[in-house]
Amino acid sequence: MADVVIIGAGLTGLSTAYHLEKLGFTDYKLFEKETEVGGLCRSVHQDGFTFDYTGHLLHINDAYFKEFIANVVGFEHFNTIHRKSFIYSQNTYTHYPFQVNLHGLPSETIASCIEGFITRPTTKKPPLDFKKWVLTNFGKGIAEYFFYPYQEKIFSYPVEKLSASWTGRFVPKTSLTEMIQGALQPPQEQQIGYNAQFFYPKQEGIYFWIKKLHGQLKQPVYTQREVTHINLAQKQVVFSDGSTEKYNTLINTMPLNIFLSLTQSTTQNFAHASKKLLCNSVVNFNLGIKRENFSDKHWIYYPEKQYPFYRIGFSHNFAHSMAPQGHSSLYGEFSHLQKPPHEVQQMLATALEQTKKLLKIEDHELATEKIITIPHAYVIFDRWRDTNLPKILTALLDKDIHSIGRYGGWKYSSMQEGLLEGKSMAEKIILP
Numbered sequence: 001m002a003d004v005v006i007i008g009a010g011l012t013g014l015s016t017a018y019h020l021e022k023l024g025f026t027d028y029k030l031f032e033k034e035t036e037v038g039g040l041c042r043s044v045h046q047d048g049f050t051f052d053y054t055g056h057l058l059h060i061n062d063a064y065f066k067e068f069i070a071n072v073v074g075f076e077h078f079n080t081i082h083r084k085s086f087i088y089s090q091n092t093y094t095h096y097p098f099q100v101n102l103h104g105l106p107s108e109t110i111a112s113c114i115e116g117f118i119t120r121p122t123t124k125k126p127p128l129d130f131k132k133w134v135l136t137n138f139g140k141g142i143a144e145y146f147f148y149p150y151q152e153k154i155f156s157y158p159v160e161k162l163s164a165s166w167t168g169r170f171v172p173k174t175s176l177t178e179m180i181q182g183a184l185q186p187p188q189e190q191q192i193g194y195n196a197q198f199f200y201p202k203q204e205g206i207y208f209w210i211k212k213l214h215g216q217l218k219q220p221v222y223t224q225r226e227v228t229h230i231n232l233a234q235k236q237v238v239f240s241d242g243s244t245e246k247y248n249t250l251i252n253t254m255p256l257n258i259f260l261s262l263t264q265s266t267t268q269n270f271a272h273a274s275k276k277l278l279c280n281s282v283v284n285f286n287l288g289i290k291r292e293n294f295s296d297k298h299w300i301y302y303p304e305k306q307y308p309f310y311r312i313g314f315s316h317n318f319a320h321s322m323a324p325q326g327h328s329s330l331y332g333e334f335s336h337l338q339k340p341p342h343e344v345q346q347m348l349a350t351a352l353e354q355t356k357k358l359l360k361i362e363d364h365e366l367a368t369e370k371i372i373t374i375p376h377a378y379v380i381f382d383r384w385r386d387t388n389l390p391k392i393l394t395a396l397l398d399k400d401i402h403s404i405g406r407y408g409g410w411k412y413s414s415m416q417e418g419l420l421e422g423k424s425m426a427e428k429i430i431l432p
């Protein structure tokens with residue numbers, strides 16, 4: 001029995017444990033199904049290359065998070081990097097964000113984007129659905145050349161069924177002046193959007209700072225302990241080996257849809273909810289390339305349908321340690337929603353073939369290849385989620401269960417938010 005049981009030692013679970021201990025509380029147990037901690041914030045090493053579970057860059061705009069990184073990890077272990085990100089469409093590279101960097105695109109595309117912005121519909125209330133939100137903020141041209149095809153690729157979900165509730169800070173808005181300037185001038189460095197500057201560990205990939213966080217814990221993390229059932233009545237979690245652990249308060253960071261299915265509760269209709277909560281999967285293909293400085297870009301967005309991937313990045317530009325000397329490394333990503341394995345394999349084959357063709361990589365230049373699958377990647381913000389998620393989380397709270405983190409809380413959140421959520425969770429428990 002532990003007063004507090006935490007499921008999942010990803011960043012949010014580790015942060016909750018760290019902050020509980022910081023507040024002097026040790027009557028907790030943290031259980032993780034994998035052999036190591038870190039969840040999505042891990043890195044793998046292969047043939048001298050380091051690959052993250054797809055590109056993971058540290059964005060810091062919160063004072064406490066900055067202080068945490070300074071004190072617990074040390075900024076001297078990070079490179080500070082100014083974003084060089086691009087969009088590839090109509091055979092042209094334009095700087096990100098698309099809406100203020102139209103320079104270089106065919107003149108009819110630029111005209112359509114500017115005209116669409118000027119004639120965009122206005123609404124009194126901000127639209128609730130994503131398709132209308134884009135139209136009223138950016139107009140038809142920008143919607144059709146970038147936002148609609150790109151978001152459909154990253155979410156694998158029709159834009160008309162997406163809600164606008166996730167947009168917030170992720171989509172920088174613009175003015176007509178900025179748009180016209182960006183159409184007339186050659187692309188230049190801009191500090192727009194939440195990811196204009198980022199930090200990246202000099203060594204060991206993104207896992208470096210997660211290991212530092214783990215290293216702060218005085219209590220053990222119980223790895224290889226997969227929760228397979230939650231007995232709500234007896235306030236007890238059951239593990240795959242049949243062992244059990246009782247709790248007063250349960251903190252869940254595993255994906256909410258799976259968690260709900262493990263409660264096998266009929267009264268709350270959690271089984272139904274677990275099927276209605278949608279989340280896509282991402283396949284992350286990593287290539288080690290026998291060429292120095294293969295690209296000077298950090299990453300490129302691909303909105304066009306002809307490419308299965310939505311983004312390709314170059315991690316040798318985050319830290320030299322990511323690739324052996326004289327080599328470069330590339331990560332690509334495509335998403336799918338519950339596609340059968342043979343279709344995913346086909347998408348992967350096409351993605352690899354097109355990446356090599358587009359970026360002119362010869363087979364003999366390939367040093368290594370690592371495919372990483374991320375079964376829960378982007379939560380789908382549809383109307384069902386917006387209406388029902390608060391009710392589900394409240395019903396769990398009534399049973400002393402806090403479901404938090406990117407997948408426990410069923411949302412779009414960054415590493416910074418994961419760390420901060422663990423802090424506020426610990427404070428909620430200790431300082432009610």
Ligand SMILES: Cc1cc2nc3c(=O)[nH]c(=O)nc-3n(C[C@H](O)[C@H](O)[C@H](O)COP(=O)(O)OP(=O)(O)OC[C@H]3O[C@@H](n4cnc5c(N)ncnc54)[C@H](O)[C@@H]3O)c2cc1C
Nearest residue numbers: 008010011012033039040056057227254405406413414415
């Ligand atoms: C494609 C992609 C790109 C991203 N890029 C960035 C980025 O550039 N910058 C950034 O800040 N953030 C990025 N993120 C977000 C970041 O990965 C998350 O915010 C963070 O990893 C969430 O941590 P978590 O602990 O909430 O979830 P997770 O990392 O999913 O941790 C949950 C843990 O629960 C464990 N678990 C699951 N089921 C069980 C079970 N039954 N029993 C016991 N344990 C279990 C899992 O093994 C895992 O360790 C990205 C995310 C994705 C998907």
